[in-house]
Amino acid sequence: MxxxxxxxxxxxxxxxxxxxxxxxxxxxxxxxxxxxxxxxxxxxxxxxxxxxxxxxxxxxxxxxxxxxxxxxxxxxxxxxxxxxxxxxxxxxxxxxxxxxxxxxxxxxxxxxxxxxxxxxxxxxxxxxxxxxxxxxxxxxxxxxxxxxxxxxxxxxxxxxxxxxxxxxxxxxxxxxxxxxxxNTTLPLTGKKVLVTAGGTKERIDPVRYLTNNSSGKMGHAVAEAAWQLGADVTLVTASSLSTRSQIKRVSVESALEMHSAVDRYFNETDVLVMSAAVSDYTPESTSDQKMKKQDQLTLSLKKNPDILKEMGSKKRANQYLVGFAAETEKLEEYAQQKLLNKQADMIVANDVGKKDRGFDSDDNEVIFFTHDHEPKVIQLKKKESIAMDIMHWVADHLEGN
Ligand SMILES: Cc1cc2nc3c(=O)[nH]c(=O)nc-3n(C[C@H](O)[C@H](O)[C@H](O)COP(=O)(O)O)c2cc1C
Incomplete structure (x- = not known):
């Protein structure tokens, strides 16, 4: 800005x-x-x-x-x-x-x-x-x-x-x-953007949970970029990173909480950017008390809802859906599959197998996959700058913009 x-x-x-x-x-x-x-x-x-x-x-x-x-x-x-x-x-x-x-x-x-x-x-x-x-x-x-x-x-x-x-x-x-x-002529003025961020936490007991390496930096940067481009932004986040006070923040912990928050806001949303790392599985049951040490423990997991896929199936023609694909191999193949399977408009794919980028890093290198354009490579740079590129792309390709 x-x-x-x-x-x-x-x-x-x-x-x-x-x-x-x-x-x-x-x-x-x-x-x-x-x-x-x-x-x-x-x-x-x-x-x-x-x-x-x-x-x-x-x-x-x-x-x-x-x-x-x-x-x-x-x-x-x-x-x-x-x-x-x-x-x-x-x-x-x-x-x-x-x-x-x-x-x-x-x-x-x-x-x-x-x-x-x-x-x-x-x-x-x-x-x-x-x-x-x-x-x-x-x-x-x-x-x-x-x-x-x-x-x-x-x-x-x-x-x-x-x-x-x-x-x-x-x-x-x-x-x-x-x-x-x-400046009332910013590219996303009047648009409602919903962003998810962070790695969800799936409770085992009051002090233990399953999670992943996502810091929420990318999602928070996307929310900030959307705000700077004029949007009304709601950020559903599982991260403890801060947000400017003009961004509506909905703090969640689990994938289920994230699901219900996204579902609540999706209908009134023009753009949904799902940058959270949502856990695929959650414990079958959560213990109310701290679990005592045992010789062996078997955790039974059940599948979490696939938020991106569900929103993709509900999406109206004028809504724009962006998903993220964090892969350690076959980046392009998996990202293309995700674009089709989830009925997304754009997949931002990144290789999380490299040390200097992706999860918990300040930098990232990504590829934009969309239906009507050749994959676009965004070279290694700050997540804030990538977030700006994503939201500019969305603004340029959003119907009615
Ligand atoms: C030690 C000291 C501290 C001052 N602190 C302030 C202050 O914080 N705010 C303020 O409005 N005036 C403060 N003043 C008074 C202004 O300096 C004074 O009104 C001056 O005429 C302001 O001029 P200016 O508005 O052209 O800068 C302070 C004066 C002194 C001597």
Missing amino acids: LKGKKIAFFVTGGIAVYKAVDLMRELIKKGAEVKVAMTPSAAQFVSPLTFQVLSKHKVHIDTFDEETPEVVNHIHLADWADASMVAPLTANTLAKLAHGLADNFVTSALLATTSPIFTVPAMNGNMYDNEATQLNSQLLRGRGIYVMEPDTGFLAEGYSGKGRFPEKERIVEEFEYFLRKQ
């Missing part, structure tokens, strides 16, 4: 400026290009040099420092930005933005930009609660400027209140959500 995005990053003079350094690095890590402007007060807290070195761009502070005659710097930055972020936003600059002041580089650029503006207020709790600040925040929100809710907690003043600079993970998550809402 942030990859290749040009972000004007405005820093104003609060104690949280040091946290903004880390936030800016996170944006860059996520692939954004960041240019920084600071108020003179902000430069009292952290040296502009820090931001300059890490962003690899000159930091603007003085509106009249016009070293290049071809451009007016604050207008140039305002026009360059795909999005603007103000972090931290002081009560002072918040008030100036609410009333359209342009008395320094930051406020002038923010008044001039047509890019979406996202702000992270951080201040003393009483300053934040002050009616003036609250009314100013409302004015900004009314104009489509995003004003984050600060965290409540221990403030620099030594007492608790609402005004803390939030954790960078929450800021980035809300920022991505804000950017996604600006």
